[in-house]
Each structure stands twice: as structure tokens, then as C-alpha cells.
Amino acid sequence: MQKINGFTVFYLLICLMFFSNFLSAQTGVSYISAYGYDSCIELKNKTTTVILEPNAGGRVISYSLNGINIMYEDSLQNRWVSTPQMPRINGHLAGGRFDIGPSRTKPNTDLFFFGKWNFSTTGRFSARLTSQTDTFTEIYLIRDFVLDSITSRLSVTQTIVNTSSKSIKASFWGRTFVVGNGICVIPVNPMNRFPKKYIMFMNRDTINMFPSDTNIFVKDDLLIIKGPPQKPKLEMDVDDPGWMAYASTTNQLFIKKFNVFHDRQYGDVTAANASVWYNGTQMTEIEPIGPWELIGPGNRKSFTENWYLIKFIFPETRHIDTDSFKKLIKVLTK
Secondary structure: OOOOOHHHHHHHHHHHHHHHHHHHHHOEEEEEEEOOEEEEEEEEOOOEEEEEEOOOOOEEEEEEEOOEEOEOOOHHHOOOOOOOOOOOOOOOOOOEEEEEEOOOOOOOOHHHHHOOOEEEEEEOOEEEEEOOOOOOOOEEEEEEEEEOOOOOOEEEEEEEEEOOOOOEEEEEEEEEEEEOOOEEEEEEOOOOOOOOOOEEEOOOOOEEOOOOOOOEEEEOOEEEEOOOOOOOEEEEOEOOOEEEEEEEOOOEEEEEEEOOOOOOOOOOOOOOOEEEEEEOOOEEEEEEEOOOEEEOOOOEEEEEEEEEEEEOOOOOOOOOOHHHHHHHHHHHOO
């Protein structure tokens, strides 16, 4: 047997270290500059890249599969931060945003939605964003992000922390902007209190319980929004297990999976556990809603969404085979 001399061992060790560093630079967690912002956090595996933006709102500013971002982008917002010198954004900050609800009775959450967040890495493929404490409500938010080392699955957990001396009621509200003009597919509860399985907000004060829209229909207990509706804001009751899917014109399928609780109270005016805001062809907002939580002094409550992103050829006819679609979701999110 041929002996391995000291130089060969040294050379192999150098090659191993170089290869390990190369892999580390290509995958895992790192700090980068992106979209005009410094101190962004990148979570990356072989196919999927997540960019977290802590400078304005603690957002997921990019969730990309093979270099294609499913998040809605607005280049005019690049570098924007909330300061007296910067013009106020109109409320539609791009990317994967999160909030607390209920939507119509919540306190002012501008500090969380537009303010600066603290940030840290928590593992090879994970990071945490922490908001400032709101001086009026005495609450702050924690957002934990964990990217699977191989697949596109991204776990997103928001924790509401009550530092006050009194109990509060609040809920999770996921408000993720994706690229526009796609197809929403949502499993609705067959024992539904909404006569059409969804409701439509005609304006801020008027809700249509019997909407009729040629771009919205229900088939096999799937609510399908195949194009821009007459009015953008819709609410619905998602069935258990909870998920919302969005087929984009970028040939991607974006899925959010989350827990629903039919035996618990939801705090929105319609008591819905999900909403879609479909703004023409510009953008679509995918919005899971968590149950209304009573959070005691010094206590906290959390809610988790699991995200998935796969290649999915967009159907030009905007037809969805419901049986095949259900099977795909079941396999993908098991």
C-alpha cells in the first residue's frame, strides 16, 4: 500500500478547508446589502434565498427560488427608512410584511410596520428580528425565520410580547405582498357561515355577504380567485389544515400553511381566519389571520406560518385542476 506523506495530508487539509469555506459562503446565513439597505440578513440553500430587511418594518424583502423572487418589489422604495426627512410611504411597503390584528380595532402599529428592527442570526439557516417596544401599548414583536437546509420551506414565527401591567387582546396578521395577477387557491370550510364561501368589502364600511364575481368561484371546497376581482379585499374561512396558495405569472407556486382553530374566537369584524387583498394586476396580499389571544402581563403568544415555493407552470387559461392541486399541496406540505 502506498504511504501518504505529510505534504499530501497538508494539501488535502487545505483543499478541505477551502471547499468548506466555499460551501459556507454559498449557503447558510450571512449579512449583505440589498435593495439599497445595509445589514440585511440572507438565508440561503442550494435553490432558495431569503432576504430579511430590518431597516424598515422587519420584512421578508425577497423569497426567491432559483433566482426568481415571488415577493412584490417596488424599486422606488429602495433605501426608504422612516425618518422626518423621508416622505411617508403610502402604507404599501413591498415584500413579506406582518402585523398584529384585529384589523379594525388594533392599536397604531406604525412603529412595527415602518420602524427599525434589531436583528441577529440564531443558527446556520435561521435569524431573528426584534422590534422596538411601543410606548403606548408596551408591547414588542419578535419574528423568527428558519429556512430548511435543502427545500424551500421557510418557517416564520411572530411572537407578541406584553411588557405592560395589564392584559391585552391581539392576534397575528400575515400581510405578504406577492407579484400581481396570479391565481389564489384556498380551501374553505364546507360548514361555512358565509353564503358564498367568502365576503367582499365594497368599501371600508360596507361588506357584501352575497358577492357575485366572474373571477371568483368555489369548486370541490376550493375557493379560486382566477384574476382581479371587482373589489380588492376579500375574507374567507380557511379549512383545517390551513393553507393558502398562489400561482404566479412567474411560473411559481407560493404556499402558506398554518394552523386554524374552529373552536376559538377570531377578532376581525367578520371573524374570518384569512384574507386576500388583490390589487388589480399590481400585487396580491396573502393574509392568514391568527386567533384572538388574551395575553397577560409579562406574557407572550406566538403564531407560525410555513412557506413553500416551487416551480409551477402558470396556466394561461387560468384553469386549476382541483383534484390534482389538492394532491400536490398534500405532498408538498406534509
